[in-house]
Amino acid sequence: MIGRLVLRHLALHPIRSLVFVGAYAAGVSVMLSLLSIGEVMLEQSRDEELVGGGDITVVPAGVDLETLRTGGAVYFGIQESRFIARGILGGPRLEEEVETVGPWIEDRAVYVRVREGEAPVAVRASGQVPSAARALGAAPTLVEGRWADSDADRRWLVPTAYELYSEIDAFHLPPARVRGDTTWAEWHYFNLLWPEEERWLYLAYLVTGDPSGDRWGGMVLASYRLPDGRNVSFGDTLSADEIQFSTSSPDLTFGPHTVRLLDGPARYQVQARLPSLDGGPPLGLALELRPGADRYFPPAELAASDSFVSGYVVPALRASAAGRVCRGDRCVPVDETIAYHDHNWGTWGGVAWDWGVARAGPFDLLYGGVHGAAADEARRYGARFLAYVVDSLGVAAALEPDALRYSGQRVIEYDGAAVEVPERLEWTAVQAPDSIHARIELEHVSLSRLSLGGDADVYFAQMQGTLELGGVIGGRRVAARGRGFFETYLR
Incomplete structure (x- = not known):
């Protein structure tokens, strides 16, 4: 009876019947698909290899569920x-x-x-x-x-502040693959800026050579820019038995020159007394440097071959300093002075870099990368130049700049030679939804002559200038201006 009714209905309403049958089949198909997906999700939720907690799981790049x-x-x-x-x-x-x-x-x-x-x-x-x-x-x-x-x-x-800075800012022993490499070096670098006086100071504590061998030592170097435009250099060379460094803290002892990380709130105590390299009065300094909270760049190491290592960390992208800096008996007070601190290590044969750091309104900008055969090889495997922006909440953006575009030129005299130096630098970095544009007017330049692994002599340029930062960060349009320090190599 039911079969006869079905056949009669199909004969009287064939199109309507086909539509009903098709809709029923589609519904069954969708239901089976949903049940299958649900079964897979249930299976994954019970899989001991995939069980986790929370709402989001962060896994290494390239890892899928099957892995x-x-x-x-x-x-x-x-x-x-x-x-x-x-x-x-x-x-x-x-x-x-x-x-x-x-x-x-x-x-x-x-x-x-x-x-x-x-x-x-x-x-x-x-x-x-x-x-x-x-x-x-x-x-x-x-x-x-x-x-x-x-x-x-x-x-x-x-971690406490002392534990954090001890962890990220400790010194290193060379990895086994580069042990014995005489180009190994590691250093603490500090700078101070008195913007109203056109005065600034570069200070570096360097361990040079492989400390696991017997051919190593250290240097403390300073370059002091005076308001009258002169750059005065200071330095002291120390033997290995005068140097103590730590692989568990930033502490250094270079004879009478010291760096100490103090317990409690994050503070560095920096002391040095350096003879002038041109016979003038010595430089004496006693400083306390206070890093800004959440304004640091974590340790990063670039290693592309058995003979190349380049490591970098910035414990204090924004800091303030207190104390005094004296040239002979003429002292300059340091009170909430703009300060910065970074730390480098690695093998440096034939290596050059572009680098800059600036404070612009609420933002601190860091950009840079290394050049050289080994560094270029590393970039083919994913290592890149980086632009890094922080504010009071920590990391605001991390992007890859396009080509660094130096333009303009002026000629300055260095050691009897006329050297062409750039007047400005521009670059753009885009990683949706963020984009930033940096325009830097390079106002003051200090040169050193170097030789890079047999190449013709080049000039290492330390520059001070003004940054104009614009773009979009975190969905907000930004426009800020400030002073900074910048470095490059000129051939």
Whole structure:
């Protein structure tokens, strides 16, 4: 009876029947697809290789779910994960959006020896910060014992100021692959600017040569620009037995010249007394430098070959200084003076760079990159020139500039030679939705003659000038102006 009714309906209304059948088939197909997707999501939620907590999981670039499931993530890592956790995801800029951040290490191979004399056993190990894992709803079930944050866990997520600067600003021993390289050098660099007086100071504490060998030493160098336009140079050379440095803090002792990181609020104590390199009065200084909160660039290391290392960190993109600077018996007070501090290490044979730092309104701008055969090789593998902007909330933008465009020229005399120097620099950096344009008027230039690995002599130019910064950062149009320091090499 039902079959006869169906056939009669098809005969009387064939088009309507086909539409109904097609719609029914489409509905069944969609339902099956949704059920399949739901089954996959349920399976993934129960997969021990994919279980996590929170709302967002940050994984290394190039890792997909299948890689995580099959244990392939053991070969990947997130560079500067501490900085990402503390300064970006857990930083003040996202404090209203992000409640908790927790690191997670999954499926690392560990070899455990249960008893003395027994062969080690390979096990899979995972690691979390207990308090963060609980806040994210991702804590494992505790079968026995106690699982609580250690002091190392606390330092990983919430270090004190002393712990943070000790971690990022400590000195290094050369990696094994470049041990014995005589071009290895590492240094603390500071500068001060008195903008109303057209006065500034460059100061560097350098360890030169491989400290693991017997052919190394150090230098403390200073260049002091006076309001009358003169640049006066100072320096002291020290032997290895006069130098102490630390691989766990920024502290340095170069004979009577010292750098100390003080406990409590972030402060550097910097002292030196340097003879003049031209027979004039000596330079004496006693400074306390105070870095601005959340205004730093984390340690980054460029390594493209077995013979090249270039490392860089800026603990104080914006700082203020107090104390005094004396040339002979003529002293200049330092009171809330504009200051800056960075730290470099690596092998420097045949290496040159472009670099600049400026304070423009609420922003601090850092840009730069290294040149040379090994550095150029590294860029082919993803290392780039960088423009980095911070404000009171930490990182505001990180972009890659296009070509640095130097223009204009004037001639200055250096050591009897006429040297052409640029008058301005411009570059643009775009990474949607952010874009910035920098125009720099290069007003004052100090030159040094160098030789780079057998090339013809070049001039290292340290410049002071005015930055005009414009563009869009974080969806807001910006326009700011300020003073800064800039470096390049002139051939």
